[in-house]
Amino acid sequence: MKIEDMIGTAGSIGISGHERPDGDCVGACMALYLYCKKNMPEKEVTVFLEQPKEEFFCIKDTEEICSDFSTEKEYDCFIVLDCEPTRTGDAVSIFERAKKQINIDHHISNQSACEIQVVKPDASSACEVLYDLLDPEKLDVEIAKALYIGIIHDTGVLKYSNTAPHTLRIVADLIGYGFDFPKLIDETFCEKGYAQNRLTGKAVLDSVLHCNGKCISTTVSKADMEAFGVSPKELDGVVNQLRVTKRVEVAIFLYEMKENTYKVSLRSNGLVNVSRVAGCFGGGGHVRAAGATMEGTPETIIAGLIEEIQKEL
Numbered sequence: 001m002k003i004e005d006m007i008g009t010a011g012s013i014g015i016s017g018h019e020r021p022d023g024d025c026v027g028a029c030m031a032l033y034l035y036c037k038k039n040m041p042e043k044e045v046t047v048f049l050e051q052p053k054e055e056f057f058c059i060k061d062t063e064e065i066c067s068d069f070s071t072e073k074e075y076d077c078f079i080v081l082d083c084e085p086t087r088t089g090d091a092v093s094i095f096e097r098a099k100k101q102i103n104i105d106h107h108i109s110n111q112s113a114c115e116i117q118v119v120k121p122d123a124s125s126a127c128e129v130l131y132d133l134l135d136p137e138k139l140d141v142e143i144a145k146a147l148y149i150g151i152i153h154d155t156g157v158l159k160y161s162n163t164a165p166h167t168l169r170i171v172a173d174l175i176g177y178g179f180d181f182p183k184l185i186d187e188t189f190c191e192k193g194y195a196q197n198r199l200t201g202k203a204v205l206d207s208v209l210h211c212n213g214k215c216i217s218t219t220v221s222k223a224d225m226e227a228f229g230v231s232p233k234e235l236d237g238v239v240n241q242l243r244v245t246k247r248v249e250v251a252i253f254l255y256e257m258k259e260n261t262y263k264v265s266l267r268s269n270g271l272v273n274v275s276r277v278a279g280c281f282g283g284g285g286h287v288r289a290a291g292a293t294m295e296g297t298p299e300t301i302i303a304g305l306i307e308e309i310q311k312e313l
Contacts, residue, residue, distance in 0.1 A: 003035070003133045006102055006116050010076035012044040014098060016091040017126075018083035020233065021049050023188060026056045027150025028081040028104075028126040034060060034143045035134055046075075048091040053233050055188045059149065060142040069094060076100060082126035084112040104129055109275055109284025121286075124162040125154035131170050144177040149188055156240070157185055161270065161288065192237060199228040203238045203253070207245075210306050211313055214271075216242045217252035217306075219262070219298040225255070232263070243267040250274065250309050254298050262301055265291045272312045280308050 007013060015032055017025035029047050036045045047065045056062055069090035078098035080088055082105055085095050095101060103114040106129050108121035123129045127150030134143075151171060155163045158171065175181050192200070199220065207218040220235060235255055242251035249271045254262040264281070266274035267289055274290040281304065283292020294301045 007077050012076045014046055014075040014078040014094055016048040016088045017081045018087040019089040021052055023153025024125045024127055024150040025082040026052045027146045028130050030059045031143050031146035039138045059146045084110045124167045125151050127151045141177040141179055144174040145179050148174045195229045196234045199230045200238050213247045214249045216245050216248045217302050219254040222256045239265040239267050252305055261295050264294050272309055277308045
């Protein structure tokens with residue numbers, strides 16, 4: 001099936017992804033939005049997402065994203081990308097009212113059961129899954145850019161082990177549209193603000209080794225974020241900086257969302273299945289990259305995570 005077959009005769013289409021949208025989420029949602037607007041101009045299409053980071057506004061029409069989820073509209077079709085529907089935050093109620101529900105994802109932990117479900121755990125990204133559902137003859141440079149951004153963000157610029165030959169073939173097709181892909185890599189993936197770099201430095205300085213040096217953890221508090229003038233959206237690089245520490249197999253990064261509630265990011269270098277570890281605490285993700293939201297003190301949260309990590313080590 002192609003996306004046109006899935007949407008069918010639906011006149012109104014809603015699109016959403018997970019809370020705190022990353023590059024793959026924004027890229028997939030906007031690529032699908034642009035594809036529908038270009039090739040199905042008679043249809044009403046709306047993207048419901050939290051406000052993306054500033055660097056993703058290089059994607060065409062990102063300013064048209066709706067971050068107000070209060071609508072009572074009943075969409076003919078609603079498509080959730082890069083997560084299961086329960087992770088779309090306040091957009092889930094709009095999804096649940098839709099006449100047709102579609103879920104497109106690449107997370108092995110996705111257990112939803114929509115009318116149409118396309119989950120490919122072997123794919124590098126939601127953008128890779130989506131690309132295979134689109135008609136390549138109906139793409140243009142703006143759709144290609146959005147898909148490319150999603151793929152490079154979820155593969156660490158084609159460095160992570162989820163990069164497969166099929167991924168590279170897709171990327172080759174996308175850059176053939178002639179956009180400035182080195183600039184996109186720098187502006188959306190590599191560049192960090194001065195305050196962001198300083199807080200990352202503090203997080204690394206405060207890090208602690210566990211499990212005979214095979215695990216590393218650090219925590220950023222709300223007070224830290226306020227002191228450095230950094231928002232949670234700007235903390236993406238911390239866990240990957242920890243992961244590349246020599247001899248480390250697993251990196252644990254916590255940041256405080258509210259008192260006694262922390263967002264946990266886990267990264268593995270291959271020996272530990274962090275999707276299973278996160279799943280023990282209500283989270284999920286991939287074998288090498290996963291996360292969860294946990295309650296407690298940083299010390300108790302990290303201790304619980306390490307107990308599960310040690311089982312695999």
